């Protein structure tokens with residue numbers, strides 16, 4: 001068999017005080033690579049034949065035991081023993097095998113621990129079955145051994161939810177036999193193994209334990225709960241059926257089905273998309289221009305403006321350990337800001353993210369509210385979150401320039417405006433950057449870090465360091481109207497509006513986009529955000545708009561009636577206590593119909609598939625232009641933006657991964673089809689054309 005994998009991993013074998021010590025080493029997380037599985041298999045055989053060792057301890061070198069199968073090798077041809085073979089070999093040992101756990105013990109790592117006869121864990125160990133997060137199920141007996149050890153309810157929660165449990169909970173549920181507070185897990189494992197030998201306790205084999213009985217109701221209830229939580233993910237419900245097999249068929253039969261299903265899922269589109277998203281997360285901050293650049297120190301951060309956004313940003317900063325100075329125009333503004341921040345923090349207390357004492361501290365000494373810009377004199381960074389109007393931004397930045405200390409970073413939270421123009425009204429454009437938060441800022445994970453022409457490298461690095469400290473995903477964006485996310489949003493919304501004029505209804509479009517996996521469709525999202533926001537943008541751009549840029553009239557007409565969406569009780573939909581969700585606003589439909597008639601547009605119906613095809617083609621085409629222009633450095637940055645800021649379904653990996661899965665040529669076809677009717681809107685991005693021609697992928701450009 002050809003060995004093509006870059007596999008690494010080794011097991012160091014020694015005997016200490018009559019105990020065989022198998023030290024598992026495959027940095028950084030001891031993933032079960034081909035090489036590691038082979039080495040562990042060999043080490044187990046050696047232990048079995050080693051007369052000087054009466055028990056074996058397996059432990060992980062480094063920060064954890066084993067973080068599961070090696071995800072990087074999933075797409076390669078496997079060699080050596082499979083994980084099920086290795087696990088069966090461990091369990092078959094005639095002498096006791098003890099898994100000594102610390103740090104991350106995940107997926108296949110838990111399965112190795114379950115095949116071992118005893119388990120001891122350090123107090124900070126996290127044990128979890130996260131396979132569903134990458135579109136898989138446990139593939140080496142986890143769905144069969146785990147319920148035999150901890151019962152159905154706990155096994156269902158761990159396997160279908162994918163969240164790890166703490167060691168003390170693992171002890172309580174019987175997943176581990178003993179906890180240790182010893183710093184050295186190897187030493188604790190040896191002491192535990194000696195105790196097992198001294199007490200003449202032999203191997204315990206979970207495969208030989210009968211499955212617990214299950215009442216008929218248990219799995220039906222679980223099916224309903226898992227389906228509700230899964231939100232489009234296939235793996236959790238499939239994993240549940242595997243666990244149910246434990247109750248309805250013999251061990252070997254259930255094991256064979258688990259393995260077959262695991263291998264099928266390994267080829268699934270959802271698995272590939274979720275693995276793409278996994279590695280996308282880890283590549284977020286890896287930009288060549290950040291290499292070796294030290295961020296500036298940040299301790300006190302200023303916020304200009306205490307509206308929803310400013311108060312949200314202040315909340316997020318406080319929760320991340322910064323001291324915050326917030327400036328508003330007057331006392332009434334400060335009172336409003338304080339009450340929004342307090343309400344946000346109370347929400348964090350309710351969610352268990354903050355203690356009551358913590359709340360008092362954050363609203364006390366950590367937060368200063370003031371009406372004068374002089375309060376920013378010590379701030380290391382000031383984030384402006386005022387009204388989205390260039391003259392207002394100019395005023396704010398001139399004032400900041402006058403009061404802030406040398407080296408302080410001046411950031412704008414603008415969603416659309418030109419950061420170069422904002423920087424130009426200061427004497428220090430090198431210190432100016434865009435930090436585009438998403439609302440609610442203390443909840444949403446995305447931070448677009450917008451780099452203007454003169455922004456210094458260490459200012460960019462500080463933006464990324466800030467995001468990391470705030471637990472956010474930072475994406476570098478260049479300056480253009482809407483940066484990465486809002487520029488794409490504007491384009492897809494325009495594509496959706498055009499379909500409405502041709503005969504689709506807002507509800508049909510929203511339902512198709514929800515069917516694709518978004519939490520909301522474009523029109524319900526617009527209603528939620530407030531239709532006046534995009535109205536203001538349209539008015540701002542009107543003077544410079546290309547005459548070929550077709551605009552629908554109904555979007556403005558709806559706003560002219562004062563229907564701004566949810567906050568006014570009507571927009572594309574109606575809202576109110578007694579109004580059912582997704583009830584169309586009949587008056588808005590009338591305005592749409594009037595425009596169709598006036599423009600004499602032939603009406604036709606759209607299938608959900610066609611709506612999605614057009615919507616996604618507009619998204620991918622615009623993203624390709626954004627990448628070519630350097631607004632996004634890499635396709636993966638577009639994926640991260642849409643995944644973390646715009647509700648793109650993670651199990652589809654992001655728009656660029658979606659495009660790769662569908663194929664650039666197919667997307668190009670849809671763009672060209674659209675261009676027959678509107679060749680300005682559907683201008684083909686040259687990058688899309690190039691990839692289609694070469695049958696290449698966006699992923700190939702990620703570097």
Ligand code: 3H9
Nearest residue numbers: 031067068069070071072083104107108130138139140282
């Ligand atoms: C499974 O086990 C299936 C079995 O049931 C059946 C099989 C038959 N493989 O996240 P970090 C890399 S499915 C390969 O930055 P942290 C990661 O890419 C698997 N590589 O650190 C990064 O590399 P780089 C079930 C992996 O401390 C580096 O390690 N297990 C793997 O924030 C550091 O990672 C999972 O799904 C892996 N499994 O978090 C666990 N894991 O530096 C997935 C990590 O080059 N992993 N890497 O970018 C995690 O959840 C987190 O990485 C972990 C550490 C919590 C372990």
